[in-house]
Amino acid sequence: MDIFFGQLFTGLSIASILLLVALGLAIIYGAMGVINLAHGEFVMLGAYGTWFLQSQFGLPLIPCLLLVFFMVAAAGWVVESTVVRFLYHRPLDTILATWGIGIMLQQAVRLSAGAELRYVQTPEFLSGSIDIAGVGIPSYRLFILALTAALLALTWFVIQRTEFGMKLRAVTQNREMASCYGINSARVYSLTFAFGSGLAGLAGALVAPIKSVAPDMGTNFVVDAFMVVVVGGVGSLIGTVVSSGLLGSGTAGIAFLLNDTLAKALVFLAVVVLVRFRPQGLFVDQRRR
Amino acid sequence: MTFTRRNFLKSTAVAGVAGSVGFPHIWIKDSGVAWAANGEIKVGVLFSLTGTTAVVEKSMHNATLMAIDEINAAGGINGMKLTAVVEDPASDPATFADKANKLVLNDKCVSVFGSYTSASRKAVLPVFEKRKNLYWYPTLYEGRECSKNVMYTGAVPNQQQKDFIPWLVKNFGKKFYLIGSNYIYPKEENNVCKILLKELGGEVVGEEYVPLGHSEFGSVLNKFRETKPDVIFSTVVGDSVIALHKQYKAAGFSPDKMPMASLTTSEVEIAAMGGEYAAGHFTSAPYFMGHQSKENEVFVENYRKRFGKESVTHFVSEAAYFQMHLFRKAVEKIGKGDITPIAVRDATAGLEIMAPQGKVKVDGDNLHCYLWPKIGQAQADGQFKVIQQSSDWVKPEPYWAYPGQSCTKDGLKGA
CATH class of the missing domain: 3.40.50.2300 (Response regulator)
Known part of the structure; x- marks a missing residue:
């Protein structure tokens, strides 16, 4: 029984990390239709930002999170206004351009911060584990779970309940029409891209203490994030939540019953089959495009 | 020229x-x-x-x-x-x-x-x-x-494991969980480990390989919890070593009761994860920085x-x-x-x-x-304390796990 419970939590925990990484991408891809292959590198920048703030200024993790969000959001804003902005009508070129940016970011970090693996400290009060129903649950993972839920709520709030969110939804539905109504769509896109990038950075900062920090760490994340978004349905926040839950617990469950190598392969297989029969993903976006 | x-x-x-x-x-x-x-x-x-x-x-x-x-x-x-x-x-x-x-x-x-x-x-x-x-x-x-x-x-495997496995069995117990990265090196090492364990009457309660670069050990840790091994024999390499150690500690496991025994964790990996995560675990290698x-x-x-x-x-x-x-x-x-x-x-x-x-x-x-194989215990300062050194140098036997085969002056014999 406690094994079942522990495994349930592991699934939830994997799902929360997936959701965390995919959230920024869901917004950028869902709202703007930009396939941002540099997303993983923004995650990596977040992790390195945390390492840098921690090792240079001795900042604890929690204040780092806020700073890192704004640092990576700024980086995203720069990328949007110098490259992505000019490619909105050429989706295929965006893929190439963002991929190139990703490689450049990776190498820039490798040259400046070195190729060594870096390490980020877990805050003292979160480094232990809490006993729930006879199972030791790592407190840091609970922390990630809670923070992911908070970020999800925040994102939902921004999109559904603020003026900016309303404009974003308007631009997403029909950019020309929204512009006619006086919405500065270029600005909305810039801010959206920055927000999505900031979320990716935050994800990087949060996973850094449980994984290793290396220049190429983003590669795995970007694959996972796209998988989540594609399965969930592009543009659907609830779809992203459900699909990260399914993929997370699926991976954890198969990994427990069989092993991690097979889990990875089987989950991919399931995704391929799903996309074959339901290309729009689990949750269909009702908007007109 | x-x-x-x-x-x-x-x-x-x-x-x-x-x-x-x-x-x-x-x-x-x-x-x-x-x-x-x-x-x-x-x-x-x-x-x-x-x-x-x-x-x-x-x-x-x-x-x-x-x-x-x-x-x-x-x-x-x-x-x-x-x-x-x-x-x-x-x-x-x-x-x-x-x-x-x-x-x-x-x-x-x-x-x-x-x-x-x-x-x-x-x-x-x-x-x-x-x-x-x-x-x-x-x-x-x-x-x-x-x-x-x-x-x-x-x-080669026989040099790293010949003293290590008996020492682990003697000090911690006979139930081993073998975890490695998914490629040739961990599989060959585990072959040797299984042969040695069999001779000592030990038992393998789990054998598992994770993809290279894997960094999510939640399910693996649950299997440790379920199978309750005495020793976790790890041949995980690269970034995964760091993720494994960090998540092991966060899950509340303690190296006093269920140590990880590794052939691949060195001072470099420990520097990248922080000494507190490695402290208490063991590695067998011919050399440690702390060797006197x-x-x-x-x-x-x-x-x-x-x-x-x-x-x-x-x-x-x-x-x-x-x-x-x-x-x-x-x-x-x-x-x-x-x-x-x-x-x-x-x-x-x-x-x-x-x-x-x-x-x-x-x-x-x-x-x-x-x-000269040595058994080292990782310390919080990132160094290994050498606990035991083999009494003599150990002959390399690259085909140790394959009886009848040996590497001679004229190449491989008995294959």
Whole structure:
């Protein structure tokens, strides 16, 4: 029984990390239709930002999170206004351009911060584990779970309940029409891209203490994030939540019953089959495009 | 070397002095003269400075260059200077093969020192066998190889495990969980582990391989919880080592009751995860930075002087270091005109040298090294405390797990 419970939590925990990484991408891809292959590198920048703030200024993790969000959001804003902005009508070129940016970011970090693996400290009060129903649950993972839920709520709030969110939804539905109504769509896109990038950075900062920090760490994340978004349905926040839950617990469950190598392969297989029969993903976006 | 008149005269002169084979000597493509010309001996240095394994290979590169400088500072080899030709194979096996070809054919290196992964070694192997050159491989590896063109100075499974497994069984118990990365090295190591465990009446309660670069160990940790092993025998490599240790500790496990026993976790990985996560776990290796010996003191001091106070030495950089001195000692025995890769190999077979880990010897038959396995316990400061050292050097047996097969002077027997 406690094994079942522990495994349930592991699934939830994997799902929360997936959701965390995919959230920024869901917004950028869902709202703007930009396939941002540099997303993983923004995650990596977040992790390195945390390492840098921690090792240079001795900042604890929690204040780092806020700073890192704004640092990576700024980086995203720069990328949007110098490259992505000019490619909105050429989706295929965006893929190439963002991929190139990703490689450049990776190498820039490798040259400046070195190729060594870096390490980020877990805050003292979160480094232990809490006993729930006879199972030791790592407190840091609970922390990630809670923070992911908070970020999800925040994102939902921004999109559904603020003026900016309303404009974003308007631009997403029909950019020309929204512009006619006086919405500065270029600005909305810039801010959206920055927000999505900031979320990716935050994800990087949060996973850094449980994984290793290396220049190429983003590669795995970007694959996972796209998988989540594609399965969930592009543009659907609830779809992203459900699909990260399914993929997370699926991976954890198969990994427990069989092993991690097979889990990875089987989950991919399931995704391929799903996309074959339901290309729009689990949750269909009702908007007109 | 181009065949100018001047070079020709010089070659003839050298060949004359050496006087071993006489006239044909200078005309044959592989003649010894070409390998050590103009008072220098060229050696290739082939460690990745970029890419995924650069973290570890950079330290091997550093140790190799340091040994070369030491040799040159002491007057070179029989008055000839060692010249390093450095190439960066970028952690990519295909690039390894390209660069190896270049080092052997264009640069005429008499030996090449390189590789961390088995994949990269396997990629360069055909080059060295075809060109009759010599490759020096300093990494611990899975064994089951018997090339006559490779000097293996790292440990093979029997050396790392022979003392380790019985010690673990005695101190912690007979139930082992085997966890490794999903490729050849962990599987071969686990084969050896299973044989040893069977002899000791031990039991394998789980055997599992995670993808390379895997960083999510939640499910694996739950399996530890369910199967309750006494020892977790880990051959996980690279970034995954860090994720595994961090998540192990966060899950509330304690190394006092269920330690991880690793063949791959070194000072480098510990520096990347932070000492508190590694503290209490065990590693078996021929060398630890904390090993007490005069040679090691000098090695560590020089290394830190050169590469920074914070830098660490570990089992592969130590092997990269001492194998260059083995090379020196071998070439010293050879006459100037007789230096060829094959002559270097033959001179190295059976050679002994004081390494930081202790006195090592090259086995005359299988070209692997007699080494001094040690059991180290990781400490919070990032160093290992050496708990036990084998009472004698241990013979390398690359085919230990395969009865009837052995690596002899003439190649693999009994396969």
